[in-house]
Amino acid sequence: MKKFDPLNGNLTHYLFFTGKGGVGKTSIASATALQLVDNGYKVAMVSTDPASNLQDVFEMKLPNKLTAMEKAPGLFLANFDPVTAANEYKESVLRPYKNVLPESALKNMEEQLSGSCTVEVAAFNEFAHFLTDEKVDNEFDYIIFDTAPTGHTIRMLQLPSAWNNYLDENDRGVSCLGQLSGLSDKKEMYEKAVQTLTDDSLTTLLLVTRPQRTSLKETIRSSGELSDIGMKNQKIIVNGTILDFDDEASKSIYEHQQADLSEFSDFLNSSPCFEVPLSSYNISSLENIRLVLNDVQPENKDVDLPDDDFPSINTIVDNLIDTKKKLVFTMGKGGVGKTTVAVQIANQMAERGKTVRLITTDPADHLSYFNIDDKNINVNHINEKTALLDYQTEVLDDAKKAMDTDDVDYIAEDLRSPCTQEIAVFREFANLIADNEDDVVVVDTAPTGHTLLLLDSTQRYAAEIKRTSGEIPQSMIELLPKLQDPEQTEIVMVTLPEPTPVYESMRLNDDLNRAKIAHTWWIVNQSFFATKTSNKFLKVRAKDEIEWIEKVKSISNGHFAVEKWNPNFEKDFLKI
Numbered sequence: 001m002k003k004f005d006p007l008n009g010n011l012t013h014y015l016f017f018t019g020k021g022g023v024g025k026t027s028i029a030s031a032t033a034l035q036l037v038d039n040g041y042k043v044a045m046v047s048t049d050p051a052s053n054l055q056d057v058f059e060m061k062l063p064n065k066l067t068a069m070e071k072a073p074g075l076f077l078a079n080f081d082p083v084t085a086a087n088e089y090k091e092s093v094l095r096p097y098k099n100v101l102p103e104s105a106l107k108n109m110e111e112q113l114s115g116s117c118t119v120e121v122a123a124f125n126e127f128a129h130f131l132t133d134e135k136v137d138n139e140f141d142y143i144i145f146d147t148a149p150t151g152h153t154i155r156m157l158q159l160p161s162a163w164n165n166y167l168d169e170n171d172r173g174v175s176c177l178g179q180l181s182g183l184s185d186k187k188e189m190y191e192k193a194v195q196t197l198t199d200d201s202l203t204t205l206l207l208v209t210r211p212q213r214t215s216l217k218e219t220i221r222s223s224g225e226l227s228d229i230g231m232k233n234q235k236i237i238v239n240g241t242i243l244d245f246d247d248e249a250s251k252s253i254y255e256h257q258q259a260d261l262s263e264f265s266d267f268l269n270s271s272p273c274f275e276v277p278l279s280s281y282n283i284s285s286l287e288n289i290r291l292v293l294n295d296v297q298p299e300n301k302d303v304d305l306p307d308d309d310f311p312s313i314n315t316i317v318d319n320l321i322d323t324k325k326k327l328v329f330t331m332g333k334g335g336v337g338k339t340t341v342a343v344q345i346a347n348q349m350a351e352r353g354k355t356v357r358l359i360t361t362d363p364a365d366h367l368s369y370f371n372i373d374d375k376n377i378n379v380n381h382i383n384e385k386t387a388l389l390d391y392q393t394e395v396l397d398d399a400k401k402a403m404d405t406d407d408v409d410y411i412a413e414d415l416r417s418p419c420t421q422e423i424a425v426f427r428e429f430a431n432l433i434a435d436n437e438d439d440v441v442v443v444d445t446a447p448t449g450h451t452l453l454l455l456d457s458t459q460r461y462a463a464e465i466k467r468t469s470g471e472i473p474q475s476m477i478e479l480l481p482k483l484q485d486p487e488q489t490e491i492v493m494v495t496l497p498e499p500t501p502v503y504e505s506m507r508l509n510d511d512l513n514r515a516k517i518a519h520t521w522w523i524v525n526q527s528f529f530a531t532k533t534s535n536k537f538l539k540v541r542a543k544d545e546i547e548w549i550e551k552v553k554s555i556s557n558g559h560f561a562v563e564k565w566n567p568n569f570e571k572d573f574l575k576i
Contacts, residue, residue: 004237004274004293006032007039012204012233014131014196015144018226019208020218020335022500024239025049027283028208028276029146030057031292036142037074038290044139046078046130047146048123054079054146056499057289064126066136071286076140080130082123089113089122123147124154125186128193154194154229198230205234207271211241211257214335216264223267236273242537243277249528249565250535280540300536303543305529310549310562313341316492316521317348320440325490327433327482329443331512332494333504337525341494341563342444349440350376357436359429360444378438382428384421391415391424427475433482434475486518493522495552497529497545497562502552509555522556523563524549530564 017029026047033045044066047054054077055062058069062079069075090113097106127145130136136143197203205226209219223234238261245251261268280300281288291297320328328345330338339360346358359380392415399411433441483489491512495505505522512519529542529549552560 001238001241001268001273001275003295004028004276006035006293009235009272009274011142012200012202013137013141013143014203015142015206016197016203016231017144017146017206017208018222020215020222020333022333022335022496022498022504023208023210023215024276025208026054026057026146027289027292028206028237028239029144030054030283030289033075033142033144034072034286034290035293037072040074041141042074042076042139043142043144044076044078044136045144045146046080046127048080048082048127049147057283059285078130080123080126082119082126085126086113086119086122089125090118124190124193128186128189131193131196132189154197194230198232200233203231203233205231206237207234208237208239210335211238211261211275212335213260213263216260216267218335220264220267223271234271236268236271238268238273238275240278241275244537245535247533247535247538249531249533250538253538253565278537278541280537300540302536303539305539305542306546308546310524310530311560313344313523313561313563314348316523316561317345317352319521320345320490321349321352321354323487323490325440325488327441327443327489329489329491330494331491331508331519333501333508336494336496336501336505337563338494339444341492341523341525342442344563345492346377346442349442354439357432357438357441358444359432359441380429380432382425382432384425387428388415388421388424391420391427430475430479433479484516484518486520489518490521491517491519493519493556494525495522497524497527497548497552499548502548505552506555520556520559522552522560524552524560525563526565527562528565530562 015029015032017025017032019025026049029045033043036043045054046066047062058077060067060069060077062077064078064080066076066078069077090110093113094106094109097109130143207219207223209215219236223236227234241257242250242254245254276292277297279288279292279297281291281298283289283292330342330345332338342358342360346356350356354376356377357380358377359382392412395415396408396412399408403411429443493505493509495501509519524545527542527545527549528538529545531538531542533539533542549560549562
């Protein structure tokens, strides 16, 4: 792969950097912006990422208005906070219904508007204003967005039912994407924004990924989804490739990266593909950002690391057994290693004589790669596609009885949203748990707090108004109280020792608190610090991890563990 060079990349006027949390979107977008302004171009850069660390990267406070970067003449920055925008938007949608609908209906609507879908639409609203601003368009040579809209959000805004009075007039409650009920006066602006996004001569989509299997699979999914709605001018940036190795840890990382890149070579060859080698330095200063895309990198200097020994996963398993937990969920954003942690917990509990039911709701079915041959572990694979299709069919059959074609199309797209997928698979494992007779159930990929509150609020609201959202089985109704019982349930939050995964986990943590779901323990996974590496390059990375491990320690009130990046991972856990 060639190294990414913005000056020779045939870049368009609008540049959208996208990718899952923690892949380095902001770092590469920032480095691109600086390289362009350093070569005489005028650049506007805007972040719509709720976990944005743009302010940290440029070491300055950023409002939602373009602000000149004094140390980089020609660069203007803005940080749109979609979470704040989503809260303001939620209030604007709910306000007309207050003192009109029953309190239970309002609570249901409020929770419908509290999930990630609302944040996505709020983010789209923010940059759509910016994207269609002719003054901004004429003033800047390049306009860079840190985080592109999802294909799901764009498709929703293209549907006719998004622009009629369906949501205001229906008496069945607000759908999972009910936030669209407040967008009727913005159709023209959104149409122009979507046209700009899908114009190959104006817009380039830069898909940032790590050279790791899970990250690459997610990038393939995003690429296809955005291509389907017209964003076909795509480039791939593989961020964090390691080029040199001199100890077991660094050699194993290199070999894993090369194997994963080889596995997905067809996809990587389908579009212009570039790489950005792993940086040993912390990208949190103007000087270091300018280094990211340079051919010449600083020499790796040896650093001293403290001798701290953090608790391991054994500490968590000891507590789960001592407190006699019946339900254990691993929870976290994609790519943090939830499946690995779930398998480790199940294995250790089985070794101590417990019978374990290990359930995965992950569509990638990573459990199939693991050696799980302990007679005390029973494995259940939930087929997400089948569960989702069954749920969609049930809801659409009801919808077709009462709605016209446009409204049914709206419901069909709504049923492709992330929260619908969670509800569908949640119904499946609720049934498995209800019938289970094992000592403990370990679930790989738990529902979010928002999904649990959504089910809870729907359950209350359904008593008053019949909704076309499918029937809630008794197993699911009985499961919700169990999840809120700390005597029975533990949700283990899995994260990485990096800014974005930690901040994203903190938002999930807030969701669980809001839903009053039992959770105590955190695991910081894939830590270089815990490997005690001797590689100079990795030691610098390890030193940077300490800040985020300490943050997790504080958030969890000391209920945390750190798992090392395991160079013997395949030998210990995978089928080889």
